[in-house]
Amino acid sequence: MMFWRERERESKELNGGPPTGQVRVLVVGDSGVGKTSLVNLIVKGGSFSRPSQTIGCTVGVKHTTYGNSGSSSNSIKGDSERDFFVELWDISGHERYKDCRTVFYSQINGVIFVHDLSQRRTKTSLQKWAAEIAATGTFSAPLGSGGPGGLPVPYIVIGNKADVAAKEGTRGSSGNLVDVARHWVEKQGLLPSSEELPLTESFPGSGGLIAAAKEARYDKEAVMKFFRMLIRRRYFPDETPAPNSWSVSPVQKPVQRLDENFSDDDKFYKSPSFSSEPYKYNTHPPLPAQRNLTPPPTLYPQQPVLVQENYSLPRFSLTGSQENYSSSARSKRTDINV
Numbered sequence: 234m235m236f237w238r239e240r241e242r243e244s245k246e247l248n249g250g251p252p253t254g255q256v257r258v259l260v261v262g263d264s265g266v267g268k269t270s271l272v273n274l275i276v277k278g279g280s281f282s283r284p285s286q287t288i289g290c291t292v293g294v295k296h297t298t299y300g301n302s303g304s305s306s307n308s309i310k311g312d313s314e315r316d317f318f319v320e321l322w323d324i325s326g327h328e329r330y331k332d333c334r335t336v337f338y339s340q341i342n343g344v345i346f347v348h349d350l351s352q353r354r355t356k357t358s359l360q361k362w363a364a365e366i367a368a369t370g371t372f373s374a375p376l377g378s379g380g381p382g383g384l385p386v387p388y389i390v391i392g393n394k395a396d397v398a399a400k401e402g403t404r405g406s407s408g409n410l411v412d413v414a415r416h417w418v419e420k421q422g423l424l425p426s427s428e429e430l431p432l433t434e435s436f437p438g439s440g441g442l443i444a445a446a447k448e449a450r451y452d453k454e455a456v457m458k459f460f461r462m463l464i465r466r467r468y469f470p471d472e473t474p475a476p477n478s479w480s481v482s483p484v485q486k487p488v489q490r491l492d493e494n495f496s497d498d499d500k501f502y503k504s505p506s507f508s509s510e511p512y513k514y515n516t517h518p519p520l521p522a523q524r525n526l527t528p529p530p531t532l533y534p535q536q537p538v539l540v541q542e543n544y545s546l547p548r549f550s551l552t553g554s555q556e557n558y559s560s561s562a563r564s565k566r567t568d569i570n571v
């Protein structure tokens with residue numbers, strides 16, 4: 234009996250390998266921008282009204298599938314759908330943990346940057362987050378060339394608190410449009426009702442209601458596509474990306490890179506390609522040599538992979554203005570009603 238079980242297991246591993254795996258995604262941004270809310274939304278489909286401040290780091294896990302059956306498929310020839318876990322490492326943005334949070338930057342497959350649309354400097358500081366992660370982190374399946382701050386893994390940027398930004402007129406966008414678009418999205422069952430956290434960079438003010446609503450729908454799918462792209466890069470690097478699918482395309486021109494001027498919001502939001510590609514994508518196919526760094530599909534935790542030296546950049550240090558901002562963000566947080 235034992236013998237046959239052993240043979241069965243061996244044959245399963247030979248025919249396509251273990252049925253599951255995991256990728257690790259860091260979720261970073263300044264304190265109070267809504268990282269925990271975002272992780273709750275992704276993992277549980279809803280967000281707590283007042284999440285407590287993250288201490289150090291918390292990890293949410295999203296289950297997804299990848300394979301040749303079902304809508305999530307990107308076609309793995311001769312194989313069935315497999316289970317994967319996306320670890321969302323929600324890093325506290327508080328200054329208190331600045332010196333020790335780098336212990337969590339380990340074996341990263343991708344990064345979600347979050348900023349607050351009503352607090353312009355939270356967007357500016359994403360560059361520093363990127364540089365810090367690039368300088369101190371270790372990476373799984375790193376890219377051929379560094380992204381913002383030298384970051385060698387794919388990333389997306391999510392602008393949160395569109396409702397606050399609209400109310401305060403931070404971006405001069407139409408509050409009505411945002412509200413109507415969100416209600417429309419809720420009605421379609423795409424977001425839980427009373428959901429306050431849009432999974433979108435923004436609702437483009439000029440695109441009209443239908444376009445705005447479509448954006449929201451598309452963006453939610455885009456987050457899952459981002460995860461599947463990370464799974465593919467780690468576990469199926471030889472797979473050809475599906476044609477005409479921007480989110481799994483191996484080379485995407487980012488709408489705006491993090492190393493561009495973040496403070497120039499107007500320039501960013503007027504980007505002609507913004508409405509069709511709301512997420513900043515930076516993906517390149519791994520170089521042949523780097524494929525060796527990608528561990529094979531495995532049931533076990535990721536093995537340490539050395540960071541290539543040319544990805545290392547000087548460690549950034551926070552300025553006094555950010556210190557000030559941090560306290561203002563905290564006070565802002567208490568003002569917000571969700």
Ligand SMILES: Nc1nc2c(ncn2[C@@H]2O[C@H](COP(=O)(O)OP(=O)(O)OP(=O)(O)O)[C@@H](O)[C@H]2O)c(=O)[nH]1
Pocket residue numbers: 262263264265266267268269270271281282283284285286287288324325326327393394395396397429430431566569570571
């Ligand atoms: N109005 C509004 N409030 C939001 C939104 N997203 C999150 N919040 C609120 O903003 C506050 C901070 O959210 P968190 O998710 O804890 O922020 P965080 O980035 O994880 O903060 P740290 O743990 O300090 O790093 C909470 O009170 C949330 O309820 C949003 O889209 N709109």
